[in-house]
Amino acid sequence: MAVTTTTHLNFRGDARAALEFYRGVFGGELTLVSYADAQNVQDPAAAEEIMWGQVRSADGFAVMAYDVPGSLPWEPGQNAFFVSVRGTSAEEITSYWKSLSDRATIVQDLAPAGWAPLYGMLRDRFGVVWVLDVVA
Template sequence: MTVSVTNHLNFRGNARSALEFYQSVFGGDITIVTYKDAHSIQAPSEAEQVMWGQVAAENGFRVMAYDVPSRTPWEQGENAFFVSVRGDSSAEITALWEKLSAGATIAQPLAPSGWAPLYGMLKDRFGTTWVLDVATEYKAS
């Protein structure tokens, strides 16, 4: 079993530009899934915004990002990132979720999603937001 931790940066409408910039600095492959791609459009003006994006380089650099939907409160510098934990198995992620969720506020219950066998989001008792999911292979865009 393998678990990896990645910074997951949050933006309002400019996640694509940020990911492209980070790719120009660190190299690697960029993957972008829009709200439209994921069939998760809440506001038509946000259809082409990044629901999930990543830059992954062979030198070990990795960063994830997304555009916070307009229906969700967000201000630059506040809740600027999540900690993303990805694992190879549902059992592994479920075990970590059960421990992290003690005293936490659950934002998205751990459950199957349109992009991962399991996905969940919580704010732990110390105020850190975590997203946990089972890794799925994505093709770079």
């Protein structure tokens, strides 16, 4: 079993440019998945915005980002990041989820998703948004 944490930055239409910039600074591999790529288009004007992206370098640098859909609130500095916990074991991620869920607000139930065996999002009792998933 292995778990990593990665800073997950939230943007409104700038995720692609930000991740390309960070790749230029830190090097590494850039991965981008648009809402259209994931077949999750809710607003045709935002189809090419980033649903999930990351830069990961061989020396350990990692950052994730996405474009917050227009239907959700977003203000820079207000909800500018998530803490992402990815694991290889459903049991381990479920255990973390159960503990973090104590007095938390569930944003998205921990359940299978089209891109991961398990995915969930919650705002813990301290106001920190956590995204937990099992690596596909």
